[in-house]
Amino acid sequence: MASNRAEQALVEQWRDILALHARTQCELDRELHGHGLCASDFEVLDLLAEGSAEGDGCAFRVQEISERVHLSQSALSRLIGRLEKDGLVERAMCAEDRRGVRVALTAKGRALHGEVRPVQRAVLARMLAEAD
Numbered sequence: 001m002a003s004n005r006a007e008q009a010l011v012e013q014w015r016d017i018l019a020l021h022a023r024t025q026c027e028l029d030r031e032l033h034g035h036g037l038c039a040s041d042f043e044v045l046d047l048l049a050e051g052s053a054e055g056d057g058c059a060f061r062v063q064e065i066s067e068r069v070h071l072s073q074s075a076l077s078r079l080i081g082r083l084e085k086d087g088l089v090e091r092a093m094c095a096e097d098r099r100g101v102r103v104a105l106t107a108k109g110r111a112l113h114g115e116v117r118p119v120q121r122a123v124l125a126r127m128l129a130e131a132d
Helices: 002-033 039-054 062-069 073-085 107-131
Strands: 089-093 101-105
Touching: 002 039, 002 107, 039 062, 039 073, 039 089, 039 101, 039 107, 062 073, 062 101, 073 089, 101 107
Parallel strands: none
Antiparallel strands: 089 101
16 A cells, blocks of 8 residues: 555656646747747757857767757757758768768857847746746
């Protein structure tokens, strides 16, 4: 009986995490929409901005981005295509592996990221504070 309660508590905790994620994702999409972005778009821009802040305009391979933003390779390729079309990122062949593609922020992408970052962080702070 106690193990059933413990198991049910575990399942409820998991469902609470999923619900918080869904609510936060929806709120991020709503807030970022006015800037022409969705939550996944911002995650890619944010990752690229973090990488460029650490080094000399660092670019990530598409595979590296996919592992960090939890999108399938095909979904990520479409997302990067949209960001590239909007002038926010640029793709280039990977020098060390010609089969690979590297993605980097453009100046326009860096500027938009800087503008939107406080909005995204405020949503995260609000939504995660509500979870406590």
